[in-house]
Amino acid sequence: GSALASDNPSMALSTDAYSGNETPTPYFCQAGSGTGDWCSEMMTSAYFSGADAQTLSVSQPAFDSDSPTVFDVTYTNPTINASGATGYSVAMGQELYYRGYGHGADLVEGQYGAYLVYGDGDQNMLGYNVFTNTSAPHSSAVFKALMDQAVYRFFAANGSSDSASPVNLKVNNYPLPVTAATKAFSASGIAFVACMFICIAFTFLPASIVVFLVKEKQTEHNSKHQQLVSGVSLPAFWVSNYIWDLAMYVVPCVCALALIYGFNVSSMTGQDCNSCTSATFPAVILLFILFGLAICPFTYCLSFLFKEHAAAQTYTIMINFAIGVVLMIVSFIMSVIGSTSDADSVLVFIWRLSPLFNLGTGLLNLVLNDITYIRFTKDEKTSPFSGDIMGFELAYLLVTAIIYMVLAVYLDYSQTFPKVKSDNTDIGDRDVAIDEDVKKEADRVASGGADGDAVKLSGLRKVYPGGKVAVRDLSFGLKRGECFGFLGINGAGKSTTMKMLTGDVPPSCGTATLGGFNILTEQIEVRRQIGYCPQFDALFDLLTVREHLELFGAIKGVPQSSLDRVVMEKIQQLNLGDFEHKLAGSLSGGNKRKLSVAIAMIGSPAIIFLDEPSTGMDPVSRRFMWDVIADISTRGKASTIVLTTHSMEECEALCSRVGIMVGGRLRCYGSVQHLKSRFGDGLMFDVKLDTPTTEELEYLLQHVFGDGSTYVMQMELESKCRAFGNVELAERITPSHPTGYSLAAAMERDGFIRAEAFCSWCVEETRFDTLNDYLVNAFGSDGVLVMERQNDFCRFKVRGSDNRVKLSKMFALVENVKSDMHIREYSVSQTTLEQIFNSFASQQEEEKGVARGVFQA
Structure with missing residues (x-):
């Protein structure tokens, strides 16, 4: 690039750029018609210097004919003079190539120039041809200068008494100026x-x-x-x-x-x-x-x-x-x-x-x-x-x-803004029985009874692209100071409801009001009423705890004069004093949740949404946060709190009312005690049955598999169950059965069931049937409900014909037959909120996968 933008300087040309002064330079003297041989004399060291002149042997004449073949090329048209300069030039070129690049063992390296010289002293004639190696860019000028220097010295010496004239020629390259x-x-x-x-x-x-x-x-x-x-x-x-x-x-x-x-x-x-x-x-x-x-x-x-x-x-x-x-x-x-x-x-x-x-x-x-x-x-x-x-x-x-x-x-x-993006999608639902409490609350909302509530949902619904219904017609209201608990497994619609209320996603139809403002048409006013702790921490890794609270406090309109006091109040309230100046990115998961809750509460918003706030917290921190939430809502009546959680204990500790969502629909609604009274009737009876002994299995293997086979094929299931004594067991070996699914999976995977596994399962099923029949005889078919089965474990809800069962009666019945029923251990308890939740959760079909052994209540 520079060579084209400005003139290049001159450059001296010599053999110094090659292998010093030892550069091998072959030459050949073409004989003249006279007797004076100027060539041999001139190429001696007395006149020629700057390179190592070496005699090159070339036959005379150069070729036998004027149509020689050189490098597979025959000179026929035109021919060459084999005894003239052209013939010697061709022959010398061939010889130089073989000398430097041929296949012989004595190759000569460093050949950059050579000469064909004609010198006849009798006729006063001198001429030469220069051969150059094109790998050396300036070799033609360099070797011509060496020969001109030798010629000048030779003639100068012959014209004076000196043996040789100390004449040196210097050659420089002067590039043309750039235009x-x-x-x-x-x-x-x-x-x-x-x-x-x-x-x-x-x-x-x-x-x-x-x-x-x-x-x-x-x-x-x-x-x-x-x-x-x-x-x-x-x-x-x-x-x-x-x-x-x-x-x-x-x-x-x-x-x-x-x-x-x-x-x-x-x-x-x-x-x-x-x-x-x-x-x-x-x-x-x-x-x-x-x-x-x-x-x-x-x-x-x-x-x-x-x-x-x-x-x-x-x-x-x-x-x-x-x-x-x-x-x-x-x-x-x-x-x-x-x-x-x-x-x-x-x-x-x-x-x-x-x-x-x-x-x-x-x-x-x-x-x-x-x-x-x-x-x-x-x-x-x-x-x-x-x-x-x-x-x-x-x-x-x-x-x-x-x-x-x-x-x-x-x-x-x-x-x-939901008003802009709401699409009012209408997707039909399959008929599902609506709980009387849920219907009663929906009627209250529809009649205007919830118009003064802090939170009111009316027919709120969300349908995602592709037809997936995430939330189905939610209608309920929350008064100021209430703490409402949203319960449901993953995919039930809890977080989607939160996102609709906070404006993160639009409802497909229906509406809601927060603090009297419509979430569709008054989104800006709605956002002034709420604080939000999302399911995932929405924090800035490079801001400290204090900087987060100062930022969101200023955003929520906390006066500058009160900002420091409010920030310190939240830091102390959530026990974040030791982490005040630490970056959020370096906090533990529990402390990040604390900070997220503090951000939601700063500025004392009228409505606070907490989406699984205690996730990742240790038990001490969790209970500390419960006290903070309780102070704000149920005790202080300062804010209405909507809480989603997987912790039944958290719900019982904080929530004045609870709603359990199943498949996007509210399936029950009311206080914790109301749900226990309504859905928790009777006692929960958990039983662990004995596993079959080795002796029992050996007897069955001999009795059922007397032919010595060690596995059961698909076509043999019915006959083997008949040999065991209960042909109906064959119908239970299906992917949907709570215990038979394991045998069905083995049959599908391997094409057979191991004999030991088959016999062990048959014994466990028989023992379960015996226990179930015993309980049904004692409490009636309507008074006993199987809630869960997992291998040798089973759970019953026992209500009796009058929905009242005494603990003493339950223990007496079990103790009398404990040995006969092969009961290894058991427990009897009142129904908990978690068991009620599990009963409803088992009814969800969306996004739960296979819940083995859980029965619908």
Whole structure:
């Protein structure tokens, strides 16, 4: 590149660049017609120096005929003079090749030059040919200079009394000066490369922006939703991101401009540029500024396409490379091809919607303008702000910066505010019996009895794309100061309900009011009423505990004068004093949950949503948090709390009312004691039966498998069960049976069941049947309900005919037959909330997999 931009200095030529002065230089003296042999005398060390002259043997004449074959080429048309200079030159060339590159053992290395010399003293004639090795770029000049030096010395010595003249010839290479046009073309080429690398470098800028935006809205993080729920407006969210991203853009922008100016990319700086005006570099600066203004909101729009931040980073780089660098090259190629130039002139107005395309094309047009000016020697210079250079690109960047920003805010509004994104999807449900308490509460809501409640849900429903119904027609109300517990297994719809109430996802139909404000039409007012602790900690890893509380306290409108007091109050209330100045990313899971609860409670919101708040806490911290929640809701009546949890103990300790969700539907509703009284009638009887002994199994193997076989095939199931004494057992070996599924799985996997496993299972089933029949005889068929079975364990609910069973009667019945019924151990207890929950949870079909051995109540 430098050789084309400026003149190269002169360079001395000599054999010093080769193997010192020992360079082997073969020569051959062609005999003249006279008797004076100048060649042999001149090539002695007295005259020839600078290389090691060595005599080369060539036959005379060079060839037997004038049509020799050399290197598989026969000289027939035309022929050569085998006794002349041409013949000797061809022969000598062949000999030199074999000498240096042949297959012999005595190859000569370092041959860079050779001579064919004709010297006839009688006729005063001297001539020579120089052979050079083209691997040495300047060998022709170097070896010609050596021969000229020897000739000069030889004739000088023969014309004087001295034996040799100490004459030395010095040869220098003087490259031709670089013309202005060459310099300009070279500079333009450098500028073109610089343009490409600038575009490639800036494809990584959007990726550094999008990764944080997508991570903030991921379900596992979702700090963005936490900010919005706490009161941050969407314009404030995006403007703050915009200001920060522009500030970060200043660094690469200034570096790029400094490199362009520092390395004097003339087409972009205007220095030493024939086609450039004084406005060239200011135009480039403006191009970079407008690019920053446009690329940030363009990336904001791209962020809505992704759900995973790692994938977003990769795809953003690929997308910008495609619509920036690749599209710029494609457009350039199309513009120079006659058949596609017209199409490109139209398509370019679409391509300019890409900020990176505008940056690359704007810089490229400057370079092309310089080349065109030099090539066609234009008289007038073109302003960089003209439409032919970068005028359109600058205009597009300015306009799209505004359009993309407005579009990003609109897209976020459409996804954040339920009124905009609610679709009122109506998916029919299968008929399910509605609990009387649930219906009574729904009727209260429908009649207006819950209009004054802090929380009111009316027919709230969520259907995801594909028809999955997550929440089915929830209707209930909560008064101020209540703590309501949402119970349900994963997939029951608890978290989806929370997300609908906080505005994270839209309801498909129905509505709800929080603090009297509609979640669909008054979302901003709703968010001023609530605090939210999401299922996953929505924290910033690089902020401390205090900084989190200060941030969300300020967002929720806590006065600056009271902020420090309120923050310290929450730190002490949640026992976070030892971690006040620690980064959130370094906290344990339990302390992160404490911080999330503190964020939800700061500012004393009227309604607090706690989605599994005690997850990851140790028992001491969990009970400490229970006291905090109880102080706020049930004792202080300061806030209404909606709590989702898997802990029945937590529910009993905190909740004034409980609702159990099954398959997205509320299946029971009321206080803990009411649910126990209604669904917890009777006693729970847990039994562990004896396992078959070795003697029992050996007897059965001989009795049932007298033929000596050690396994049961599918076709033998009925006959083996008949031999055991109960043919009906064969019908229980199915994938849906609570204990027979294991034998069915073995049959499907292996094609047979081991005899020992079959006999052991038959014994356990028989013992269970005997115990069940005994209980039915004692309490009636309606008074005994099997709740769970797992191998040798079973659980019964015993109610009796009058729904009243005394513990004394239960113990007496069991003790009398404990040995006969093969009961190893047992327990009798009242029904717990957890058992009620398990009974309802077993009815869920969505997302629970196979719950072996659990029966519906």
